[in-house]
Amino acid sequence: MTARFPVARPRRLRRSAALRRLVAETRLDPAGLILPMFVKEGIAEPQPVPSMPGVVQHTLDSLRKAAHEAVEAGVGGIVLFGVPAHKDGTGSAADDPDGIVQRALRELSRDLGEDTVLMADLCLDEYTDHGHCGILTPSGEVDNDATLERYASIAVAQAAAGAHVVAPSGMMDGQVGAIRAALDGAGYHQVAIMAYSAKYASAYYGPFRDAAECAPRFGDRSAYQQDPANAAESLREVMLDLEEGADMVMVKPAGPYLDIVRRVRDAVTVPVAAYQVSGEYAMIEAAAERGWVDRERVIIESLIGIRRAGADLILTYWAAEVARRLTSG
Secondary structure, X not given: OOOOOOOOOHHHHHOOXXXXXHHOOOOOOHHHEEEEEEEEOOOOOOEEOOOOOOOEEEOHHHHHHHXXXXXXXXXXXXXXXXXXXXXXXXXXXXXXXXXXHHHHHHHHHHHHOOOOEEEEEEOOOOOEOOOOOOOEOOOOOEOHHHHHHHHHHHXXXXXXXXXXXXXXXXXXXXXXXXXXXXXXXXXXXXOEEEEEEEEEOOHXXXXXXXXXXXXXXXXXXXOOOEOOOOOHHHHHHHHHHHHHOOOEEEEEOOHHHHHHHHHHHHHOOOOEEEEOOHHHHHHHHHHHHOOOOOHHHHHHHHHHHHHHHOOOEEEOOOHHHHHHHHHHO
């Protein structure tokens, strides 16, 4: 006689919010959220970024206030992007001890101490008058090795100003090794490197370039950022960065590249970050403003998707808002 068993009822564990919370496989933690912030030299008041509703270019004072609020909300870290008053061909403001990011790091270090992780984006596009991520040759190509020298100097300047983590985003060959050697040579052995290891030449960066005022004056960045068609290449980049001394690796953008996040997570044992970039943010905000999507639910769902794909850390412009929501219950 064939044994008969009760029919499985998966819906039993979905019937209330409390049950769903109890058995959730993926959870968002405020400590795993990192807030990108822009600080601009020479402005008297915060300047809204039109293509990123709710995001501003901060003054030093408004940055300090917003950073305090983010830390109180529970975010795990802050990553700074600077907009200098003066730009030139070598991005000299990037490693100037009185440059805007170094000044901001010193202020936040005094204010927040060890209450949060202070990170600094390490690149040249925000500081060069041509908008590219490195030093140019006479023919207009980015000179990889000359750029590495600049990155090394920037890393030391950021570490001296109080950065706990530097985050090289230029996608130059050998950048992590050059930065690690420079930091160690200057005695900053404790400063970690979060490498933008799989950074794609994406159309999702448009609003960021408004915020950081760093759109290229000519051409694009396809010669050094990754081709969106490629996946295996990401793992090669990640492994090279780890061999050179990266402590964490990042995939950017996040949402359109969840398959890459998963591949990287399965391949490495270090923390994996994913950057929910400006275009992802702007599209959701625009659709919500028109009433086409439920803003709060879509924000959380987008972050859950990134976390479910394997990201330990998420850089998102909603970090403080979501952290507050999570901690308030």
